[in-house]
Amino acid sequence: MTRFGVVVFPGSNCDHDTYHVLKHVLEQQTEFLWHNERDLKDSDVVVLPGGFAYGDYLRTGAIAKFAPIMQAVRRHAAEGGLVLGICNGFQVLQEAGLLPGAMLRNKGLKFVCKFVDIRVESSRTPFTNQCQRGQVLSIPIAHNEGNFYADPRTLGELQDQGQIIFRYCDNPNGAVDDIAGVCNREGNVLGLMPHPERASDAALGSADGLLIFRSLIFAAAVLPA
């Protein structure tokens, strides 16, 4: 059984949704990790959920990177541990320097909540090993600042190193190169703007998000402890 830790910033609001999928749908051992603590409770996989970490009145995630729990997350990542950032979690990982690029406001200048199709660009990652390359997943987005930007050199590196893991089929926010999700160079930290936890039950319109969580369970099982 994989041990998941779900980070809770005071303004996280998808923490319980993520916990519900991991704990009750996938029946994995799952713990909340309070932002003021430094203990990851032996988590194999750390998930930073969506929300508004500290209100995000400043740049999204700009305060969260200083949270005590982030020191532990950085260490976990440096040791090769798996880290998944969803939406606001992705933004926090960028601010913390664990993922490249930055988020601009959506091109339409409005918050956008809707189902989108994203294409899996690589199945050779801990986050997508249960998917096929080229497979299209239906997963909702819900953000105001999801317009991924990286300078041309960084973007070139992301493309060359195969770090672009998800692309939008129909770009909803102006993201450069249609990027919906990227990983770090080592491949153990991934951020994506769509919410897989919202697509983990057919009654809600899609269960495609489960593929991402199942990939993590598979990866954690084969990773050396």
Next chain:
Amino acid sequence: MKTLEPITPDLLQQHGLSAQEYERIVAVLHREPNLTELGIFSVMWSEHCSYKSSKIHLRKLPTRGPQVLQGPGENAGVVDLGYGLAAVFKIESHNHPSFIEPYQGAATGVGGIIRDIFTMGARPIALMNSLHFGPLEKPRNRILMEGVVAGIAGYGNCIGIPTVGGEIYFAEVYSQNPIVNVFCLGVAKKDRIFYGRAHGVGNAVIYAGAKTGRDGIHGATMASAEFGEESQQKRPNVQVGDPFLEKLLLEACLEAMKTGAVVGIQDMGAAGLTCSTCEMGSRAGTGIEMDLAKVPQREERMTPYELMLSESQERMLLVADRGRERDVLGIFEKWGLDAVPIGRVTDDGVLRVCRGNRLEAEIPNRALVEEAPLYDRPARRPAYLDALPSGPLPSVPTTDDLQGIFQRLLSSGNLASRRWVFQQYDHMVRTNTLSLPGSDAAVVRIKGTPSALAMTLDGNPRYVYLDPREGTRIAVAESCRNLVCSGARPLAATNCLNFASPENPEVMWQFVQAVEGLAEACALFETPITGGNVSFYNETLGRGIYPTPVVGMIGLLEDERTCTTAGFKKPGDAVVLLGETREELGGSEYLAAIQKCLLGPAPRLDLERERAVQATCLEAIREGLVRSAHDCSEGGLAIALAECSLISGLGASLQLLESVRPDALLFGESQSRIVISTGQPERVLEIAGRQGVPGRILGQVRDSVFEIRDFIRMDVSAMKEIWEDGLAKYFRVS
């Protein structure tokens, strides 16, 4: 206590108090009030807080039923859901602030209604809103709508409560008086409901949340008067919202309630510290004594008057068991929030406000609450009702025109797609939303049970204007119909009654008629009213709104799998109409948008027929016979059928046979009609027959072409382009 400032007629007018009301204040105090006390009376006796013009009429509403755990008079209504759970829900208006400052006005409206729900011990699970604006052709109306929608989104999205539905309505009368009504629904454990009551002499009164500033002073008084030309100067009266702080407050309050040390709790909404203290005392028959020096303040040198009347947002008042204050305070500390004991519960029924050793105000709670003035204002049938042109109806357009009219209706403000709006709302967070916005009712599942809750907000101000009683009955019927189309059994209702000035006898007549219509229909559908809100004085420079009652209704699906949506599902399915089309065009969107006229009468509602149609639909859904169900309302049958196609992308081939003039056949708004798609039409018709409901097969669901024979034939994709652009075209970012 000395009166430092003489109470002049000018001062009374600034406080919205009449000379008679002032005399009454002197009588209940047995002395002249000081300025702080005058301020306290002015907000508590304002229309907004006291319901002085509406209360005697609201008593006519049915408020009891086996399902009702708490009716009107508390922060929100409470209804039994089974499984040891209760639904807590309410609607509130934020019309006046939203007109002055659309973003913050709407945002703080959302913040206020959320506090009303979690103050009862419930976890808020869904938000809705009812918005009314002037036509979008006017730039000012676009600015208002864009700001209001962004404010609702900004608050709800951040705090993480999905905005799952609602209604938007356009008419010229709302240009100067937009309507912003917000609804929140929460779920609590049935035996863990909290009330706004200051029980237990000696218990601690704790202030928690945001610091008090000078914002929003006299918001309640502002909401109790009409606007003149200088209304923009009232901007400083509008509060500023902080959804992140409210998220912390929500979590901290729910956690504090688990300690068992919280005796009573109420949010500080309109009239802030004043209202929460005297209402909590009044409900429990106790008094409260507090020291303003202890109130956390964000501005310097605030006077007692300002502290008592501030409407700073995101503040709560708690009463905690004596000796267990630390248990409560520790939790607020954990969430990084101010929480300070500011006083005690006393046994003398008096609100006693000190600052340090100085007594600043001393008023019996019942004088502020129970003994607030009540008015039986004169009512007179409005002259316009007799002056309304009653026909003949404009001549029937040729059939060639009907497709053109259909296309224009698809893009008209009241019928076009609401996607531009609901896409800005996070409607999926909490992962319970079973029906995406755009269906008849919003449906959210209740995790841990097999059931789900459906909810809807409805009203048609044009009908109410034409016939206040019938129009309001229709609003109740339509609410129930929307719930039934989603597979839910209607449970209970809340309401927001938006009207112009009650001091105008014609407005008062509309109000009384509407309340009586509401009472009658809610009694028949067995959907008691559990709470609500009255918003008067929706007029600017003497021009009032249409009478605008908004009915909010919740319903229960015992099995979430019976959740049904409006869009067609499968080519080949039969399309069945339950109910019948009469030759009715009065009050229709077609007359307003195409013929540019407002003619009566409103459609007739036969409550017994309505009930039979709903019973048929619900039984068919529960039997598993129904693939889609959609209420037929604004825009008539043609638009209802088109919506089933627009939502799904599937076409239909249909024929309407009633011998009714073609425009009434397509666009008339006869009540008590539901469009169903089904694979087993004979079984649906059999149920209809048993219920005495006319039912007829109109045709079949098809792949991509929408056709009503002899009148309309279009590709669904072409229809969709027109429909989707109806609102979006006004807001395009170039």
